[in-house]
Amino acid sequence: MDQLPLYRRLAAHYRAAIETGALAQGDRFPSVRALMGRHEVSLSTAVQLCRQLESDGWLEARPRSGNFVRRPRRLAVRPLAEPIAGQAPDPAQYVGINARVSEFIARGRQAQVKINFSSARSAPALYPAEALKNAATRALRQHPELLVSPPSNNGNATFRNALAKRAMANGMLLAPEEILVTQGCIEALNLALRAITQPGDIVAVESPTFFGLLQVLETLGLRALEIPTSPHSGISLEALQLAIQTTEKIKALVVVPHLQNPLGSIMPDAQKANLVELCRANEIPLIEDDTYSALSNDDTPLKALKAWDRDGNVIHCASLHKVLAPGLRLGWMNAGRWQSRVEMLKYVQSRNNEELAQLAAADFIASSAYDRHLRRLRSCLKTQRARTAEAIARYFPTSTRLSEPAGGLALWVELAPGLSSKALFDAALAEGIFIAPGLMFSNSNRYDGFVRLNCGAPYTPEIDSALQRLGEICNKLPSR
Structure with missing residues (x-):
C-alpha cells in the first residue's frame, strides 16, 4: 500500500470510511481546501483524491x-x-447467423436512433484526434511521395x-519482420482461419x-462448436x-x-498457460483475439497467450481499432508456424x-503520449461502466444480473x-434506443435473455x- 501514490492511499482511506458507515450516503464530503489542511497535502493531491x-x-x-458521498448501487x-x-x-x-445479425444491424441503420448502446467503441472525443x-x-512532410x-x-x-x-510488455518477443499489418483484427482472424482450416x-x-466471428465462420463454411x-x-x-474427447x-x-x-472476462495467467498447453498437446491451433487488453483497469499490461507459446501454435491477432482510432482500421498479427502462408493469403x-495511417499510429504509440491516452481512456471507461451499472441497478427489475468487468467497453x-x-430490442428501437440483443452472440437461442450495452x-x-x-420497458414486457 505504501508504494501507491499518496492520493490513492487517501482515497482508500475514505472509501473504507464510506464502506464502514463512518461517512454515510448523502453526507457532504470535505472540500478540497479542507482536505489540504487535514492531510497537509497539495492542491493537486487533494483534487486527484476527489477525482x-x-x-x-x-x-x-x-x-x-x-462533493457528496454515495454508495455505488451496482453492488x-x-x-x-x-x-x-x-x-x-x-x-x-x-x-447460419448472418441473416439474424444482418437483420438487427439493418434495422438499427434504418431507424432514427437517439441513443446507441449497440456498438463496442468509445466516443470520438475519447480518442486523440488532434x-x-x-x-x-x-x-506527409517527412515522406512527401508517400501517397503516390x-x-x-x-x-x-x-x-x-x-x-x-509494445508487444514486449505483454510477454511477447517478436521481431518486427514477424508482424503482419491487417485491416483491423477481423481481417487477421479471417486470415488465421483460412490458413489452418478447410x-x-x-x-x-x-x-x-x-x-462478427460467427459471421466469418459462416462465410468460410466452417462449423462452430x-x-x-x-x-x-x-x-x-x-x-x-x-x-x-x-x-x-x-x-x-x-x-x-x-x-x-x-462477457468482459479476463483469463487468469495460470488458466492461459494451461489453455496453451492443452491446445499444443491436442494439436489444435489456438487463435488469440487480443483486441481489448489495453482497456483493462490495471495499468500493468496483461500477458498474452502468445507469451506461453513455444512452438508457434498460437496465432496472435490484435488491433488499435478500440484503443486508439476506429477510423484507421489498423490491425496486426503474428501467425507462428503459419506466418508465410498468412502473408501470402493477405x-x-x-x-x-x-x-x-501506419506512420501516424507509429509516431503516437512510440511516445509516452500513448500511455497517457490509455490511462485517460481507461479512467473514463471505468467511470462510464460504473455509472451505467448503477443505473441498471436503479431502473431495471430487481432480478436483473450483471458482473461488472475489470475494464472494457x-x-x-x-x-x-x-x-x-x-x-426489448423491438420496443427500444421504436423509441430510438439501439441495443445489442443476446441472440446476436450465439447460433442458439440460449442468450435471448441477455443484452450487451455499450x-x-x-x-x-x-x-x-x-x-x-x-x-x-423491461418492467412492462411480458414473459416469454
Whole structure:
C-alpha cells in the first residue's frame, strides 16, 4: 500500500470510511481546501483524491454545492452465474447467423436512433484526434511521395517496429519482420482461419462470442462448436477438454482471453498457460483475439497467450481499432508456424495496407503520449461502466444480473427471468434506443435473455434517461 501514490492511499482511506458507515450516503464530503489542511497535502493531491473517489463511484459532484458521498448501487445487482461445464457441447453447426445479425444491424441503420448502446467503441472525443492529425501531417512532410508510392510488403517497417516494442510488455518477443499489418483484427482472424482450416471443419469458440466471428465462420463454411465460458475467468477448460474427447476433430480454437466480447472476462495467467498447453498437446491451433487488453483497469499490461507459446501454435491477432482510432482500421498479427502462408493469403485477399495511417499510429504509440491516452481512456471507461451499472441497478427489475468487468467497453446484462432481448430490442428501437440483443452472440437461442450495452460514451442525462426507459420497458414486457 505504501508504494501507491499518496492520493490513492487517501482515497482508500475514505472509501473504507464510506464502506464502514463512518461517512454515510448523502453526507457532504470535505472540500478540497479542507482536505489540504487535514492531510497537509497539495492542491493537486487533494483534487486527484476527489477525482479518484468520483471515478470509482463513491462521490457525486454537485454544481456549486461540492462533493457528496454515495454508495455505488451496482453492488446490489447479483453477479452473473457460472456456466455448466460438465455437459457435452451442442453439435457443431454451420453457423447460419448472418441473416439474424444482418437483420438487427439493418434495422438499427434504418431507424432514427437517439441513443446507441449497440456498438463496442468509445466516443470520438475519447480518442486523440488532434495528436493523430499532427502525426499524419509530420508523416506527409517527412515522406512527401508517400501517397503516390506503393505500400511496403506486410506493413510499414516503422509501425511494425513500434508494435514489436509494445508487444514486449505483454510477454511477447517478436521481431518486427514477424508482424503482419491487417485491416483491423477481423481481417487477421479471417486470415488465421483460412490458413489452418478447410470448409466443413469444426472451430471451437467461446459461448457467447462476438457475432462478427460467427459471421466469418459462416462465410468460410466452417462449423462452430460453442464452449461454455465464464463471465469471470473465460473459456471453461473442463468443457473444452470434454469437447475434445467427445466430438470430431477440432481444427482450431478462437478465444478472447482479455475482456472477452461480450462477457468482459479476463483469463487468469495460470488458466492461459494451461489453455496453451492443452491446445499444443491436442494439436489444435489456438487463435488469440487480443483486441481489448489495453482497456483493462490495471495499468500493468496483461500477458498474452502468445507469451506461453513455444512452438508457434498460437496465432496472435490484435488491433488499435478500440484503443486508439476506429477510423484507421489498423490491425496486426503474428501467425507462428503459419506466418508465410498468412502473408501470402493477405497479399491475395487485400494486398498491403496504405502507410499514412501506419506512420501516424507509429509516431503516437512510440511516445509516452500513448500511455497517457490509455490511462485517460481507461479512467473514463471505468467511470462510464460504473455509472451505467448503477443505473441498471436503479431502473431495471430487481432480478436483473450483471458482473461488472475489470475494464472494457460494455456490460453483459442478464434480463429478469422470462424476458426476451428480441422483444426489448423491438420496443427500444421504436423509441430510438439501439441495443445489442443476446441472440446476436450465439447460433442458439440460449442468450435471448441477455443484452450487451455499450459504455463507451461519456455518461450524460440523455444516456441516463435512455437507461431509465429501458428499465421501464423491461418492467412492462411480458414473459416469454
